[in-house]
Each structure stands twice: as structure tokens, then as C-alpha cells.
Amino acid sequence: MKTTIKYPPISDLHVTRYSKILSTGSYLPDNIVTNEDIIKRYNLIATDRAVRYSIGISERRWENKNLDVSDCVALAAKQCLERANISIEQVDRIIYSKLLGDYNVPATAIGMLKKLNAKNGIPAFDLTAACSGFIHAMDMAIRYIDSGDDYVLILGGGLTSWALANDFNKIDTRTVFLMGDGIAAMLLGVSKEKHFLSSYIQTDNTHYEVGYMPLGLSLLNSKESLSSDMFGMKIDNGRILNENAIESAVVTVNRLLESSKLTIDDIDFVATSDQTTQLWEGQLKALNIPLEKSVSLFHKQGNTASAMSALNLDELINSGRLKRGMTVLMMAHGAGASGGGVIFKY
Amino acid sequence: MKTTIKYPPISDLHVTRYSKILSTGSYLPDNIVTNEDIIKRYNLIATDRAVRYSIGISERRWENKNLDVSDCVALAAKQCLERANISIEQVDRIIYSKLLGDYNVPATAIGMLKKLNAKNGIPAFDLTAACSGFIHAMDMAIRYIDSGDDYVLILGGGLTSWALANDFNKIDTRTVFLMGDGIAAMLLGVSKEKHFLSSYIQTDNTHYEVGYMPLGLSLLNSKESLSSDMFGMKIDNGRILNENAIESAVVTVNRLLESSKLTIDDIDFVATSDQTTQLWEGQLKALNIPLEKSVSLFHKQGNTASAMSALNLDELINSGRLKRGMTVLMMAHGAGASGGGVIFKY
Numbered sequence: 019m020k021t022t023i024k025y026p027p028i029s030d031l032h033v034t035r036y037s038k039i040l041s042t043g044s045y046l047p048d049n050i051v052t053n054e055d056i057i058k059r060y061n062l063i064a065t066d067r068a069v070r071y072s073i074g075i076s077e078r079r080w081e082n083k084n085l086d087v088s089d090c091v092a093l094a095a096k097q098c099l100e101r102a103n104i105s106i107e108q109v110d111r112i113i114y115s116k117l118l119g120d121y122n123v124p125a126t127a128i129g130m131l132k133k134l135n136a137k138n139g140i141p142a143f144d145l146t147a148a149c150s151g152f153i154h155a156m157d158m159a160i161r162y163i164d165s166g167d168d169y170v171l172i173l174g175g176g177l178t179s180w181a182l183a184n185d186f187n188k189i190d191t192r193t194v195f196l197m198g199d200g201i202a203a204m205l206l207g208v209s210k211e212k213h214f215l216s217s218y219i220q221t222d223n224t225h226y227e228v229g230y231m232p233l234g235l236s237l238l239n240s241k242e243s244l245s246s247d248m249f250g251m252k253i254d255n256g257r258i259l260n261e262n263a264i265e266s267a268v269v270t271v272n273r274l275l276e277s278s279k280l281t282i283d284d285i286d287f288v289a290t291s292d293q294t295t296q297l298w299e300g301q302l303k304a305l306n307i308p309l310e311k312s313v314s315l316f317h318k319q320g321n322t323a324s325a326m327s328a329l330n331l332d333e334l335i336n337s338g339r340l341k342r343g344m345t346v347l348m349m350a351h352g353a354g355a356s357g358g359g360v361i362f363k364y
Numbered sequence: 365m366k367t368t369i370k371y372p373p374i375s376d377l378h379v380t381r382y383s384k385i386l387s388t389g390s391y392l393p394d395n396i397v398t399n400e401d402i403i404k405r406y407n408l409i410a411t412d413r414a415v416r417y418s419i420g421i422s423e424r425r426w427e428n429k430n431l432d433v434s435d436c437v438a439l440a441a442k443q444c445l446e447r448a449n450i451s452i453e454q455v456d457r458i459i460y461s462k463l464l465g466d467y468n469v470p471a472t473a474i475g476m477l478k479k480l481n482a483k484n485g486i487p488a489f490d491l492t493a494a495c496s497g498f499i500h501a502m503d504m505a506i507r508y509i510d511s512g513d514d515y516v517l518i519l520g521g522g523l524t525s526w527a528l529a530n531d532f533n534k535i536d537t538r539t540v541f542l543m544g545d546g547i548a549a550m551l552l553g554v555s556k557e558k559h560f561l562s563s564y565i566q567t568d569n570t571h572y573e574v575g576y577m578p579l580g581l582s583l584l585n586s587k588e589s590l591s592s593d594m595f596g597m598k599i600d601n602g603r604i605l606n607e608n609a610i611e612s613a614v615v616t617v618n619r620l621l622e623s624s625k626l627t628i629d630d631i632d633f634v635a636t637s638d639q640t641t642q643l644w645e646g647q648l649k650a651l652n653i654p655l656e657k658s659v660s661l662f663h664k665q666g667n668t669a670s671a672m673s674a675l676n677l678d679e680l681i682n683s684g685r686l687k688r689g690m691t692v693l694m695m696a697h698g699a700g701a702s703g704g705g706v707i708f709k710y
Contacts, residue, residue: 023485029456029512034380087581110375116492117469122579123494123597124572124700132569139369141565143500143702146462146490148469154489161507166375180581219487223478226470233468233579235433235526235595249581251469354470356489 021265023222028273031217037163037170038209039364042332043098045090045201046319047081051179053195060189069195070317074295078198078320080179088120088129090201091173095130098171098203106134109205110167112142113158115151115324117176118233118249119144130173148229149291149352150219151324152202156348156360157217159206168208175201175325178250193251196293198320202328212363216277218270219358225262229253229353251321251353259353260297266357267301270349278361280345285361287340288312289331291350293321313337326350340364367611369568374619377563383509383516384555385710388678389444391436391547392665393427397525399541406535415541416663420641424544424666426525434466434475436547437519441476444517444549452480455551456513458488459504461497461670463522464579464595465490476519494575495637495698496565497670498548502694502706503563505552514554521547521671524596539597542639544666548674558709562623564616565704571608575599575699597699605699606643612703613647616695624707626691631707633686634658635677637696639667659683672696686710 053066053076070076081090091114099106112127119126127142147154152174159170178197232248253259267290275281288311292298298314313333315326322329327350334340342364349359399412399422416422427436437460445452458473465472473488493500498520505516524543578594599605613636621627634657638644644660659679661672668675673696680686688710695705 022483024483025485026456026487032381032510032512035378110372119492119580120582122577123463123492124576124698124702125492125494126580128567128569128700128702129572131567132572136569137368137370139371139566139568141372141500141702141704142567143497144492146465146469146471146492148471151489154487158504158507161504161511164378164511165507166378177581220485221474221477221488222485223474223482226475226478230470231468234465234472235523236466352470354474356470356474356487358487 021222021224021262023224025220025269028216028218028277030277031160031214033160033164035164036209036212037160037206038213040205040207041098041102042328042335043094043101043203044329044332045094047079047199049080049082050077051080052077056194060194062191073195074317075195075320076317079200081177081199083180086120087118087177088126088133090177091126091130092133094173094201094203095134095171098205102205104169104205106136107138109140109169109171111162111170112140113155113170113172114144115147115155115174116144117178117323147356148354149293149323149326150350150356150358152328153348153350153358153360154219157219157358160214160217163206163208170206171203172206173201173203174328175322180249190250190252192256193253196321197251198322200319200322200325200329202325202332204328214360214362216274217360218273220266220270222262222266222355225355228255228355229259260300262355263297263351264300264304266351266355267349268304270357270359271305271347274347274359274361280361282306284345285311285347286344287334287346289327289334289346289348291326291352292316292330324350367568367570367608369570371566371615374562374564374623376623377506377560379506379510381510382555382558383506383552384559386551386553387444387448388674388681389440389447389549390675390678391440393425393545395426395428396423397426398423402540406540408537419541420663421541421666422663425546427523427545429526432466433464433523434472434479436523437472437476438479440519440547440549441480441517444551448551450515450551452482453484455486455515455517457508457516458486459501459516459518460490461493461501461520462490463524463669493702494700495639495669495672496696496702496704498674499694499696499704499706500565503565503704506560506563509552509554516552517549518552519547519549520674521668526595536596536598538602539599542667543597544668546665546668546671546675548671548678550674560706560708562620563706564619566612566616568608568612568701571701574601574701575605606646608701609643609697610646610650612697612701613695614650616703616705617651617693620693620705620707626707628652630691631693632657632690633680633692635673635680635692635694637672637698638662638676
């Protein structure tokens with residue numbers, strides 16, 4: 019089923035002050051949870067083999083509740099800043115693409131500054147754009163650097179396991195295996211050369227309620243009784259989400275290539291959101307990109323929300339496959355629906 | 365008590381493509397709730413006179429649960445767009461500074477597009493920066509227009525009354541009179557002349573937990589039982605928040621004037637966040653600005669979160685006091701703490 023939404027045309031980036039990625043970082047909890055662990059814990063009628071066959075996941079990381087989200091975000095930020103040899107006090111702006119923060123208000127990005135013991139009153143806020151949030155944050159960082167910032171630190175992802183671990187009544191067997199905890203970080207800085215060739219974001223409001231996390235006013239309106247499972251993702255129709263993700267990826271990539279004046283063969287590596295192994299493969303297949311030009315950590319990390327695409331990029335960098343000067347297509351798609359991407363020379 | 369945070373210096377705006385405010389708009393529910401209504405409803409030991417004396421409020425608007433937040437945001441957007449004679453399909457980007465959305469994920473900004481029946485897949489996301497969120501969104505819109513957007517629609521505020529109205533066990537008597545429902549909208553467009561002279565945002569992480577809305581992972585961690593009052597603001601020490609708001613306002617305004625090369629006498633009007641009548645007066649007094657150069661709707665609308673400063677600006681425009689060409693200082697401060705402002709020629 020094709021969407022009825024009209025995807026907007028791409029605008030070329032009017033940027034006079036260029037950005038580049040200085041470093042990436044991550045925080046992943048030590049605690050590994052296997053499919054078997056989940057099956058036992060919740061007494062489910064499922065097998066590890068069936069779970070791996072249907073969505074591709076073997077294990078994921080679940081934080082053991084010793085750390086707040088802001089602690090985890092601070093650890094990812096710390097690694098990222100250390101890799102670039104930049105102190106938090108040098109950073110001009112913080113953007114955290116959150117899933118669930120410490121609180122609804124204030125921004126968990128400020129909590130992160132507290133955990134890092136930052137002495138400066140650095141501008142910091144959270145943004146909500148589900149799994150595509152890291153791309154929104156990158157798109158924003160490019161524009162902030164264009165108009166004056168020297169260093170922008172962006173973060174994405176969150177902890178979703180707490181809701182599962184919090185003695186809740188009903189386990190949603192459609193999503194219990196899907197989610198993992200993880201945070202990705204990226205530091206962008208000013209550059210004399212042009213690295214970012216194009217950026218594109220779109221939404222599809224016809225898919226507003228296909229996947230959602232209830233924790234909002236909708237709960238009060240419906241007079242539902244409050245329970246822990248409102249902290250988890252509800253996905254009523256995964257097939258529609260997947261089809262929409264692939265359709266969105268094709269549109270996004272065509273627009274990005276058009277604006278970058280590149281063809282798909284010019285792309286050295288792809289980092290994308292991989293909500294399942296099948297969706298990762300499906301996107302690449304629809305784009306005629308060999309799997310070797312990409313990586314998916316879904317099988318061992320699960321869906322880490324807006325961190326996914328950035329954790330995959332971090333993996334490409336750390337494994338030594340992605341080298342400076344290579345051309346990268348980074349994209350993401352998520353609930354809302356909201357999707358987008360960037361093409362950059364690393 | 366002065367904060368120990370070091371407020372960052374201001375950077376001049378490196379903007380080559382200028383922005384201007386094309387129009388503003390608002391949505392306020394019809395339903396007026398007086399202090400007496402609240403006293404009766406919750407059987408409180410208080411008087412209208414004492415409430416008015418202590419915080420300055422007489423009444424506020426509470427949505428009667430017939431509309432979702434996204435409906436209310438759509439109504440504010442509609443008024444704003446109609447005033448500028450621009451259709452939603454012409455808008456390049458939507459930013460909603462939310463308090464509580466329809467859901468935690470996806471962005472309520474996308475829900476708004478659905479309610480407006482938008483046919484285009486316009487980029488849209490929510491941001492979280494408490495009561496200062498509208499300033500963050502304006503700061504962002506200026507940069508998006510600089511780098512290519514023609515029209516950016518920003519929205520702020522939300523519904524807080526639902527939590528109060530939802531049969532909850534414990535009424536927080538410190539905050540029950542404070543909050544009101546309301547949404548503000550602003551459309552920014554590209555301009556040949558420079559309107560925005562300066563923009564400044566800062567945070568104070570030493571005040572991270574002075575005022576907060578629990579609805580986040582902190583709830584699960586603390587093993588608190590879930591209840592409706594987690595949808596409301598918790599303010600443990602209003603005095604500290606007020607002192608911090610005034611300190612932040614003075615720093616923000618000094619930085620903005622410095623970057624704009626103006627003095628306080630050059631400012632024709634001030635639109636600020638007014639969490640109480642006393643805080644509105646306190647900010648202006650500390651800045652040596654006569655009350656006549658500003659307006660506060662707190663007495664009849666209460667704290668509408670990030671909508672406050674923008675609703676006050678909308679009032680200055682609609683009352684005919686603020687005319688094109690005049691110089692405006694717009695600022696806001698909120699939980700987190702997070703504050704900032706802009707100076708612009710309207």
C-alpha cells in the first residue's frame with residue numbers, strides 16, 4: 019500500500035560555513051539479555067530459533083537500573099568528546115534526540131550536563147522525532163554551525179528495558195524481543211571543506227498512529243488506567259511500518275542523490291536505522307545497494323530508537339571500514355512517520 | 365543565592381539570509397475556570413483574594429477534554445497561517461515546543477499535520493525545553509531560514525489541566541492554581557531586511573530538578589506507583605525558581621543588548637514568560653524597564669508553559685500597541701533551568 023502523502027522536494031543546503039563529523043561515541047550497558055532470557059523471564063511460548071528467524075535478533079543490552087538515562091547519555095558524550103579531544107566546556111550546543119528522558123520536563127540534555135559536571139551554561143534541549151531523531155539533530159547541527167556554532171554535540175537513543183523489567187502486567191509479545199538500550203553520540207565541528215552534500219527530512223502524517231509510545235495526554239483522555247506498559251512502544255501493524263520505511267528510504271535516497279549530484283554507485287557506505295534485520299536488508303535491496311556496503315547491529319543490540327543509524331555509523335568507523343574521505347549515506351525512519359537522511363564525505 | 369554556573373558569552377548571528385515574523389496566532393479554550401471554581405472543586409482551604417494576592421491569577425482556561433493536544437495546536441496554527449495568508453502546504457518546517465504531547469512518540473507536530481489534513485510530508489518534530497522552548501524554536505527557525513527554508517511554523521504550549529481534572533488522588537496545592545491551557549503559533553519567513561539582531565540561549569544544570577514533570581523513566585526507577593499527578597509540574601521551591609529566572613533574565617538581556625549594539629532604552633516592547641504576575645514585574649524591575657513597555661496575560665491565562673512569551677507577543681500585536689518597525693525584546697525562562705531571548709525589529 020503506497021502512502022497518499024506527497025513527499026516534499028529537496029532544497030539544496032545554503033551553507034556558507036561548513037560542518038564535519040569530528041567523532042562518534044556510544045554507551046551500551048554491559049548486561050546482555052538473550053532471547054532465551056526473555057522467554058524464561060516472562061514464561062513465553064516462543065523459541066530463540068523462531069525469534070531469530072522472524073526478526074533476526076539474538077540478544078540486546080538492558081540497563082540494570084543502576085544508571086539514569088542522563089547518566090547513560092553522559093557516558094556516550096564523554097567517549098565521543100574524548101575521541102575528539104574536546105572538553106564539554108568547548109561545546110556550543112547540545113541536542114538530545116530522546117525516547118524517554120529522566121523526566122518529561124526539563125530536557126534530559128540538561129541532566130546530562132549536570133552528570134558531566136559542566137560548569138558552563140551550554141544551550142541544551144531534547145527533541146522528539148522517534149527513530150529518525152538523530153538525522154533531525156544532524157540536520158540541525160549543520161545549520162547551527164553555519165550560523166555561528168563551532169562545536170555541536172548530538173545524542174540519541176534511550177533506555178526502553180526499564181518498562182519491561184518493572185513488574186508489569188501484560189507483556190506485549192510483539193515488541194518484547196525488539197527493543198534494546200543504547201545511546202549514540204556525535205560531535206560536529208566547523209570545517210574549511212564541504213563535507214555535507216545534502217540533507218532531507220520528511221514526515222508522513224497518514225502513519226501518525228501506526229507505532230507510538232502512549233505516555234502522553236492520550237492516556238488521560240482515554241481514561242485508561244495507568245500502567246508500566248505505557249512506557250513501551252505499541253506497534254499495531256509492523257508490516258505497514260516496514261513497507262512505509264522502505265518507501266520512505268527510496269524517496270529519501272533519490273532526493274539526496276539528486277541534490278548531491280551523485281549516483282548510488284558513488285556511495286561507499288550506508289548507515290541506516292535497522293528496526294529488524296529484515297528491514298535493514300529490505301531497504302538496501304530496494305536501493306540496489308549490496309549488504310557489504312552497510313552494517314546492522316540489530317542482531318545483537320535490538321531497536322535502540324534514534325541511536326540505531328548512529329551506532330551503525332560508529333561501528334563502521336571503529337571497525338576501520340569507513341575511512342576519511344569516503345562518501346556516506348546515513349538515513350533513518352521511524353514512527354510518526356518521520357524519515358530522512360544526509361550524504362556526507364566522512 | 366547566585367548560581368555557580370558560568371553563563372556562556374553571546375555569539376553574533378552569522379546569517380546571510382534574513383528572517384522575519386510574518387504572523388502570530390493562538391488557541392485558548394473557551395472554558396474559563398476561576399479561582400473559586402478550583403477551590404470548590406477540590407474543597408480547598410483558600411480564598412480567591414489570597415490566591416490573587418500571592419501569585420496574581422484570577423482565572424485560566426482549561427480544555428474540556430473534547431480536543432486532543434494536536435487539535436489545539438492545529439487551531440493555533442490555522443489562525444496564524446490565515447493571518448499571513450499562507451497555506452500549510454507552503455510551510456517548509458514545523459517545530460512544536462511541547463509540554464505533553466498526544467503521545468511521547470511520535471511528535472505531536474506530525475499529529476497536527478494530520479489534523480490540518482496536510483497533504484505534504486513537511487518535516488516536523490517536537491522539542492523539549494520547558495517554558496523557554498518557544499525561544500529555542502525561534503532561534504532554530506532563524507537558522508533554518510538562513511540555510512534554505514522559506515517558511516517555518518513554530519508552536520508552543522500545551523494542555524496541563526487534564527491531569528488536574530482526571531480524578532486524581534492528591535492535589536498539589538502549590539501548583540493547582542498556576543497552570544492554564546493555551547497554544548501559541550508563529551510563522552517566520554524569509555526577508556530582504558535584517559530583523560533579528562541577536563539571539564541567546566543558556567542553561568543552568570545546577571537547577572535541573574528544581575521544577576520538573578515526572579513523566580519519564582525517573583518514575584520507573586523510583587518504583588513510585590503510577591498516578592495522574594505525574595502529568596503535572598512539581599515545583600519544590602518556587603522562590604529559587606523565581607530568583608533564578610530574574611538572574612537569567614538580566615544576563616540574557618545584557619548579552620542580547622551587547623550583540624545588538626543597543627541599550628535598554630532602544631527597546632520598545634518586552635514579551636517575556638510570566639509564571640506569576642510577581643515574576644513578570646520582578647524581571648522588568650531588575651531590568652529597569654517600565655511595566656508599560658510589556659504585557660502579562662498571567663492573571664487571566666496562568667502558566668501556559670512555552671506559549672507564555674509568544675501569547676504575550678501576540679497580545680501586543682493584536683492590541684495594536686506593537687507596530688512594524690518597533691524593537692522587541694522577547695525572552696523566556698523555565699525549568700531545567702533553561703532561558704534565553706531574541707531582539708528583533710518587528
